[in-house]
Amino acid sequence: MTGAGRGLGAAIATALAADGCAVAVNDLPESSGAAAVVDAVQAAGGEAILAPGDVTTPEGVGAAVAAAEDAFGPIDVLVPCATGPQPEAAVEHMTWEDLLLPLRFFTLSPLLLVQAVLPGMRAAGGGRVVIIGSDLAQRTDVGWSAYSAAKAAQLALVRTWARELAADGINVNAVAPGWIPVERHASTAPEHLAAYTARVPLGRMGTPADVAGAVVWLASSAASFVTGEQVTVNGGHRLT
Numbered sequence: 001m002t003g004a005g006r007g008l009g010a011a012i013a014t015a016l017a018a019d020g021c022a023v024a025v026n027d028l029p030e031s032s033g034a035a036a037v038v039d040a041v042q043a044a045g046g047e048a049i050l051a052p053g054d055v056t057t058p059e060g061v062g063a064a065v066a067a068a069e070d071a072f073g074p075i076d077v078l079v080p081c082a083t084g085p086q087p088e089a090a091v092e093h094m095t096w097e098d099l100l101l102p103l104r105f106f107t108l109s110p111l112l113l114v115q116a117v118l119p120g121m122r123a124a125g126g127g128r129v130v131i132i133g134s135d136l137a138q139r140t141d142v143g144w145s146a147y148s149a150a151k152a153a154q155l156a157l158v159r160t161w162a163r164e165l166a167a168d169g170i171n172v173n174a175v176a177p178g179w180i181p182v183e184r185h186a187s188t189a190p191e192h193l194a195a196y197t198a199r200v201p202l203g204r205m206g207t208p209a210d211v212a213g214a215v216v217w218l219a220s221s222a223a224s225f226v227t228g229e230q231v232t233v234n235g236g237h238r239l240t
Contacts, residue, residue, distance in 0.1 A: 178234025
């Protein structure tokens, strides 16, 4: 479980552990949040270990996967959730670097992670990959074209990898949240939250638990015949 030191990643790691998974909690080595997630899981009677590493680099992925496999054996469920800066930029001000930054987190990192766990999954006869995407892969928001393009590319990888790896018994899916407020949104103006909520047919903001529930389902045997799909968790926001 990458990017699990806070926000959606922390909620997903905790939910997977509560469902009986032994969880390797990944974040950057300097993160204190990941250790807190491990402590919380263990205090609740679950299994968790730290697996630090920068998962946008081959070295970081290698370190994180090695820590997980040393503790629990081959990885059978991979959940890439790590994210980075998400700057807004109008098209007239956008640079190539603005486009490359989200691609590093949302396409390069999942590629490196899947390549690292693939031998173990193949040897075990199968596995699950559940990538955390975004509903911005399929809708629009002004100033977010770099982020949206990276998430759309990520979804294309999910669908293609699902076909490539199906014969190995490996299911590849995505969970696509809408805007789910977490710690980094603490300073968001109330009127901005209210305006977004007004466009959600179900009439509320989503929570990290909503996203975590979809991930737990896709990682479970109940979703064994689901692959190449994106489960959108946004209260119907893209319908408006």
